[in-house]
Amino acid sequence: MKLYVSPRAPNPRRVQMFIAEKGIRGIEEVAVDLVKGEHRSSDHRARSPLAKVPVLELDDGRYLGETRAICSYLEGLYPEPNLMGDSxxxxxxxxxxxxxxxxxxxxxxxxxxxxxxxxxxxxxxxxxxxxxxxxxxxxxxxxxxxxxxxxxxxxxxxxxxxxxxxxxxxxxxxxxxxxxxxxxxxxxxxxxxxxxxxxxxxxxxx
Known part of the structure; x- marks a missing residue:
C-alpha cells in the first residue's frame, strides 16, 4: 500500500500517527507538495477527485480517501492495538x-x-x-x-x-x-x- 501525504499537514499526520500506534510496517509514503499545487495535478486528482490528502492506495489499485475512512480500514486489517472501540x-x-x-x-x-x-x-x-x-x-x-x-x-x-x-x-x-x-x-x-x-x-x- 501507499499513503499519499503532505509534510506538516495535520490530516495526513493523523493517519501517520495512527499507523505508528498500530506498529504497521510496509506502507510506502509518497509526498504531495501542497505549496507547489501538486495536489491539484491530474495525477493526484485521479487518486483524490477533490484534491485532498491523505489518500491510501490499496494493493488492488483502489484509492481510499478521508482520514477517518483510512483509519477504519487499517483498524479492520490490524485490529490490535484497538484504537476505535472494542464493543x-x-x-x-x-x-x-x-x-x-x-x-x-x-x-x-x-x-x-x-x-x-x-x-x-x-x-x-x-x-x-x-x-x-x-x-x-x-x-x-x-x-x-x-x-x-x-x-x-x-x-x-x-x-x-x-x-x-x-x-x-x-x-x-x-x-x-x-x-x-x-x-x-x-x-x-x-x-x-x-x-x-x-x-x-x-x-x-x-
Whole structure:
C-alpha cells in the first residue's frame, strides 16, 4: 500500500500517527507538495477527485480517501492495538468524541488558520479574515470543554488512548504552530497536561 501525504499537514499526520500506534510496517509514503499545487495535478486528482490528502492506495489499485475512512480500514486489517472501540457501545462513544473533536476543534482551527495566516493564502482563496478570527474564538470555547473533560478522565474519549486522542493532539499541535495556541497559558491546565503526556508517545514524533 501507499499513503499519499503532505509534510506538516495535520490530516495526513493523523493517519501517520495512527499507523505508528498500530506498529504497521510496509506502507510506502509518497509526498504531495501542497505549496507547489501538486495536489491539484491530474495525477493526484485521479487518486483524490477533490484534491485532498491523505489518500491510501490499496494493493488492488483502489484509492481510499478521508482520514477517518483510512483509519477504519487499517483498524479492520490490524485490529490490535484497538484504537476505535472494542464493543459496539465503546465504538459509538469513541466515534462521538472523535467527531466532536474533528468537527468543532480541528475544523475550527483549520478555518482560522486558512483564513488568517498569510502563508496559507495560496491554498485558500479568497481568505475571509473576520470569519477566521471568529473561528479562532470558537476554537477556544471547544478547547475549554475539552479541558473540563480531561479534568475528569485521563484521555479524550475516556480511560484509554484512542483515535480521538490522535485527532485532538494533531489539532492542538497545528494550532500551537500557526495560531500560537498554548492551552496552559490560557488557563487550560488539564488540556496542557494531556498534550504534554501525548507528546511523549513515540507516535507523536512522526
Amino acid at each position: 459496539f457501545e465503546e465504538r459509538a462513544f469513541v466515534e462521538m468524541t472523535d467527531r466532536r473533536v474533528e468537527l468543532y476543534l480541528f475544523g475550527g482551527i483549520m478555518n482560522c488558520v486558512r483564513h488568517t495566516h498569510p502563508g496559507l493564502a495560496p491554498l485558500e482563496q479568497p481568505q475571509f479574515e473576520d470569519f477566521g478570527r471568529s473561528q479562532g474564538e470558537k476554537v477556544r470555547e471547544v478547547a475549554r470543554w475539552l479541558d473540563e473533560e480531561l479534568g475528569r478522565q485521563p484521555f479524550v474519549a475516556g480511560e484509554r488512548f484512542t483515535i480521538a486522542d490522535i485527532t485532538a493532539f494533531c489539532a492542538i499541535e497545528f494550532a500551537r504552530g500557526l495560531m500560537r495556541f498554548r492551552p496552559g497559558a490560557e488557563g487550560m491546565a488539564n488540556l496542557q497536561d494531556w498534550r504534554d503526556r501525548i507528546a511523549e508517545r513515540p507516535s507523536a514524533r512522526v
